Amino acid sequence: QSALTQPASVSGSPGQSITISCTGTSSDVGAYDYVSWYQQHPGQAPKVMIYDVTNRPSGVSNRFSGSKSGNTASLTISGLQAEDEADYYCSSFTVSNTAVFGGGTKVTVL
Amino acid sequence: EVQLVESGGGLVQPGESLTVSCAASGFLFSNTYYGMNWVRQAPGKGLEWVSYIYADSSTIYYADSVRGRFTISRDNARNSVYLHMNSLRDEDTAVYYCARDRRGLQMEYWGLGTLVTVSS
Numbered sequence: 001q002s003a004l005t006q007p008a009s010v011s012g013s014p015g016q017s018i019t020i021s022c023t024g025t026s027s028d029v030g031a032y033d034y035v036s037w038y039q040q041h042p043g044q045a046p047k048v049m050i051y052d053v054t055n056r057p058s059g060v061s062n063r064f065s066g067s068k069s070g071n072t073a074s075l076t077i078s079g080l081q082a083e084d085e086a087d088y089y090c091s092s093f094t095v096s097n098t099a100v101f102g103g104g105t106k107v108t109v110l
Numbered sequence: 111e112v113q114l115v116e117s118g119g120g121l122v123q124p125g126e127s128l129t130v131s132c133a134a135s136g137f138l139f140s141n142t143y144y145g146m147n148w149v150r151q152a153p154g155k156g157l158e159w160v161s162y163i164y165a166d167s168s169t170i171y172y173a174d175s176v177r178g179r180f181t182i183s184r185d186n187a188r189n190s191v192y193l194h195m196n197s198l199r200d201e202d203t204a205v206y207y208c209a210r211d212r213r214g215l216q217m218e219y220w221g222l223g224t225l226v227t228v229s230s
Contacts, residue, residue, distance in 0.1 A: 038157070046217070047220070
């Protein structure tokens with residue numbers, strides 16, 4: 001199972017919006033709505049930001065939103081803030097009853 | 111408050127075995143909704159899903175990279191999930207996180223992880 005494809009890095013200025021893409025195949029992202037996004041600050045455990053493609057857990061800012069079209073999912077962060085600087089990973093359930101993560105995207109706030 | 115605390119990591123030589131544990135609290139561990147996962151992260155690398163076990167242990171999944179070498183189990187009486195790792199390789203070196211499953215192998219809560227180092 002190959003990793004999902006994410007850009008290595010994305011940057012933006014405070015207040016701007018950025019979008020991180022996550023491209024898979026018809027065997028993972030395109031097959032199910034079990035797509036999640038995780039935020040990881042250095043030295044910390046990951047934290048779920050989006051699940052089931054579009055849902056935000058309680059306590060996660062509404063500046064984070066998710067979507068999916070075909071085999072590609074996306075995470076949008078609006079009103080970028082310094083605290084958003086972190087690594088972001090997407091994941092998807094697969095037809096093989098496994099999970100696959102993306103390679104991760106480093107978000108830099110300029 | 112949901113808490114997951116991993117333990118049992120350490121330094122082992124290639125070919126050896128090790129078991130890491132995860133103690134859960136703050137929720138009804140044996141509830142049929144709560145499958146558990148292990149996810150690992152090699153130093154400086156991304157996340158890799160390793161294994162999943164359903165609430166009553168009736169369903170278990172493994173990543174291809176560990177199938178046949180690793181065994182996941184749980185003890186609902188002890189609110190714990192385990193990962194027994196055999197025939198360890200250098201490439202198994204990673205922080206091992208346990209994570210509660212929401213559904214569809216989506217991680218809802220994560221522990222802080224335990225570091226496993228495989229080196230001679």
